[in-house]
């Protein structure tokens with residue numbers, strides 16, 4: 211009986227949600243008095259095993275093949291699913307990245323396991339996994355229990371605490387053979403095309419500055435971008451700003467956009483509609499700038515400024531510049 215974490219990686223590095231899943235896997239394994247083990251599939255990924263071990267994995271199953279260089283849904287699901295069937299870990303976790311959200315249901319169906327997606331808290335109750343996740347646009351929290359022997363969950367990025375890695379730790383490595391089948395070659399991911407903005411990915415950013423309809427037009431997002439770049443932040447947007455064509459859909463935060471949980475979320479000219487809150491209200495610190503003192507965003511804000519954003523944002527930007535200059 212053990213806890214497994216499937217380690218998601220991209221461009222030669224482990225993704226932050228993978229580190230969070232490894233940390234949570236280790237916490238649960240310690241609670242159960244069992245081992246945390248990891249699985250990594252890809253091409254030239256064995257070099258990532260030391261980092262995986264530093265988060266407490268005692269063993270890493272490495273599945274290497276050129277066909278696995280990029281995420282390949284049928285091949286990944288087959289080879290990892292077969293390994294799970296054979297070794298029977300009790301719990302299988304993965305970060306809720308796009309890959310995790312696609313791969314885990316495929317594996318769950320193959321192995322006949324229950325899957326709790328988008329979890330924000332995990333517990334062990336009577337020796338089994340209990341998963342907690344938000345539902346109905348964040349209005350309720352659902353507790354999920356499992357009937358299946360194997361219990362699977364994806365973890366909402368930026369919610370679970372990441373452990374301090376211990377680089378003195380090592381893990382056993384078991385290489386798992388991979389024999390391609392016809393099905394594995396039917397589809398192939400050629401490359402990831404992501405818009406190179408130089409800013410962090412919205413779902414993985416520690417800080418986000420978002421603009422809404424109050425920005426009045428796409429050109430004024432330069433104010434948001436300048437502040438975001440100073441803070442090393444990602445840029446987000448409300449659906450109103452996206453629907454108006456001011457920002458790409460990939461920037462949208464909320465029920466029908468991305469769920470984010472950064473350390474700091476700055477909402478500028480955003481009213482705080484329930485559908486927007488569904489995507490950002492779990493942020494650790496929320497700052498709101500809005501000219502309407504009754505705007506609902508202030509109900510979730512830790513710090514609010516009632517004022518005209520076109521005056522307030524430049525002042526904030528100047529303040530950050532000065533603070534940075536003083537820091538040297």
Ligand SMILES: Cc1cc2nc3c(=O)[nH]c(=O)nc-3n(C[C@H](O)[C@H](O)[C@H](O)COP(=O)(O)OP(=O)(O)OC[C@H]3O[C@@H](n4cnc5c(N)ncnc54)[C@H](O)[C@@H]3O)c2cc1C
Nearest residue numbers: 422423424448449450464465466467479481485486501519
């Ligand atoms: C099924 C469904 C799904 C949805 N999904 C999403 C989603 O994923 N994400 C999302 O964001 N919305 C979503 N919406 C839309 C949501 O209901 C709101 O319409 C939207 O969030 C409003 O965006 P906003 O806050 O930018 O605009 P508004 O509600 O118009 O608010 C603009 C705010 O800017 C302030 N403002 C204006 N001028 C200034 C100024 N000069 N200085 C300071 N403040 C100023 C105003 O006081 C106001 O509070 C969804 C709706 C539905 C029905």
